[in-house]
Amino acid sequence: MSIAVYIAVMAGVTYIIRMLPFTFFRKKIKSRFIRSFLHYIPYAVLSAMTIPAIFYSTNSVITAVAGTVTALVLAYFDLPLIVVALSASAAAFITGLIERSL
Amino acid sequence: MLRRSDFAKKAKKRKIKLRSDFTKGISHGIPIALGYLSVSFGFGIAAVRSGISPLAASVISLTNLTSAGQAAGIDIIAACGTLLGMILVQLTINIRYSLMALSLSQNLSPKFTTGHRLLASYGITDEIFAVCSAQKEPLTPLYMYGMIFIAALGWVTGTALGAKMGQILPQNISDAMGIVLYGMFIAIIIPPSRKEKSVLCVVAAAAAMSVVFKYLLTQVSGGFAIIICAIAAAALGAVFFPVKEDEAE
Numbered sequence: 001m002s003i004a005v006y007i008a009v010m011a012g013v014t015y016i017i018r019m020l021p022f023t024f025f026r027k028k029i030k031s032r033f034i035r036s037f038l039h040y041i042p043y044a045v046l047s048a049m050t051i052p053a054i055f056y057s058t059n060s061v062i063t064a065v066a067g068t069v070t071a072l073v074l075a076y077f078d079l080p081l082i083v084v085a086l087s088a089s090a091a092a093f094i095t096g097l098i099e100r101s102l
Numbered sequence: 103m104l105r106r107s108d109f110a111k112k113a114k115k116r117k118i119k120l121r122s123d124f125t126k127g128i129s130h131g132i133p134i135a136l137g138y139l140s141v142s143f144g145f146g147i148a149a150v151r152s153g154i155s156p157l158a159a160s161v162i163s164l165t166n167l168t169s170a171g172q173a174a175g176i177d178i179i180a181a182c183g184t185l186l187g188m189i190l191v192q193l194t195i196n197i198r199y200s201l202m203a204l205s206l207s208q209n210l211s212p213k214f215t216t217g218h219r220l221l222a223s224y225g226i227t228d229e230i231f232a233v234c235s236a237q238k239e240p241l242t243p244l245y246m247y248g249m250i251f252i253a254a255l256g257w258v259t260g261t262a263l264g265a266k267m268g269q270i271l272p273q274n275i276s277d278a279m280g281i282v283l284y285g286m287f288i289a290i291i292i293p294p295s296r297k298e299k300s301v302l303c304v305v306a307a308a309a310a311m312s313v314v315f316k317y318l319l320t321q322v323s324g325g326f327a328i329i330i331c332a333i334a335a336a337a338l339g340a341v342f343f344p345v346k347e348d349e350a351e
Contacts, residue, residue, distance in 0.1 A: 001182065003158050009185050010175045011165035013192040014199075015224060022203035022223040023216060029208065036340035038205045041332060042235040043294065043301050044308040044339070045198065046287045048331035049228065051309035052316050054284040059277045067278075071285040075292035081233070082133040088285030093278035100274075 058092045062099055067092035127248020133286050134229045134249070135256030140279030141169055142257045143271065146264025148173065152180035156265035163261035167227055167254055171195045198329050202231040211240035218243040225250030229283060232290050300343030308335035 029035050058064045070091035074084045142163055149159035154176055166172050174191050177183075203226050214222070222243060230249055234241055295302040308331050315327035322330070 001185075003154065003179060005185070006175070006179045006188060007158065007162055007165060009188050010162065010171070010192055013189050014166050014168055014171055014196050017193065017196050018199045018203050018226045019220060019223040020203075021200050022207055022226060023219040025204055025207045032344050033340050035208075036343070036345045037336050038208060039345045040301070040304045040336040040339035041201055041205050042232060043291050043305050044332040044335040045202070045228070045328065046232055046291050047305040047308040048312040048328045048335070050284050050287045050291075052313050054281065054288075057280040057284055059280070063278065064281060067281040067285065068288070071281075071288040072292060075289045076296060078293050079289070081130075081286050081289045082136075084289035085133045085137065085282050085285035088288070089278050089282045092281050093274065096274050096278060 058096070060096065060099065063092040063095040066095035123242050123244040124248040127245040127250075128252045129248075130233050130245075131230070131249035131252040133282070134227075134233065134253045137229065137279075137283035137286060138253055138256040139260040139263075140276060140282060142260030143264035143276065144280075145169065145172055145176075146261040146266070149176050149261070150265045152176045154179065154265075156262060159265045160258055160262045163258045164254065167225060167257060168196060168199075194323065194326055198228075198332070199226050199231075201329075201332070202226055202228075202235075206231060206234055206241065209235070209237070209240050211242045213242050222246045222250065225254065227253065229253065229286065232287060236290055300339055303343070304335050304339035307338055308332060311335060 029038065054068050055061050055064045058067065067088040071084050071088035074087055079087075145163065146156070146159055149162070150156065154162075159176075162172055162175065166175070171192050174195055175188065178188050178191060203223060206226065210219075225246065230246075230253055233249065234246065237245075291301075291305050295305050311331040311334060312327065315322055315331065319327070
């Protein structure tokens, strides 16, 4: 089978999943339960995606923990997204250098 | 005369407002683009290893704009799998975008006509959803286009670079870049968890369940586990901490 067919099917399915609810859902939801549910869903999704995957994101649990702790502390003090994200990465990088020199 | 200059002033103001929405989207999307650059670099390398050309890999990234779905997709292509298998795998891994799209649909500006919705839904990814849902004011099409543009640019560029020149980046740099997106997620969930006990409980419940799936219920695939954890934790939050009337707007 041609790779173009695979790509078209992949892209089509992925697009429809995103498009249907986004385009055709127009009403403000009345149910208090569903509104509460949708209020919490972003935090729940991100939390489930981050823990425990973050500890395996750098090929070394030690550097990943250093990056995670850095991100938690900076986020606690409400620093901008990019500062938190890049500092986590820098902390993991520096920890990796120290780890290798030991 | 007065009226005309008033009109001109208004038009000018509107133009500035429009442009600033787009540039605001771009600037909010820069961390996403940087994270994507590193993640998709890895995807590019993996795609070439599966026998997919750099051009095809870049087209996959441009048309799909999703990490886990693409990674599973190239496995199926490499194994010459069936199209039905491809459809089922993409549905399972990517169905979470439906929840995200539904959540975002509740906070759109009236400027979001059907055409804009059809276009912008292309760019609903985990990260774009995360940043968009953290916005207080209703989302405008231009804001989302700015963010999607810069994020997709990073995603496709990273794929092409990874596919073309694989191992050029030193290992310790690409390792450290692996944490960028997760760092961004933490920056999104921690501040509201600090302010609202309800959000903290939902975040903790989702993380705890996710750990259980990772180490104990390993037969459930990663994408599916995230959906189950997120739905269960958000439902718990909705039962125990229902939002007040104005809060969920």
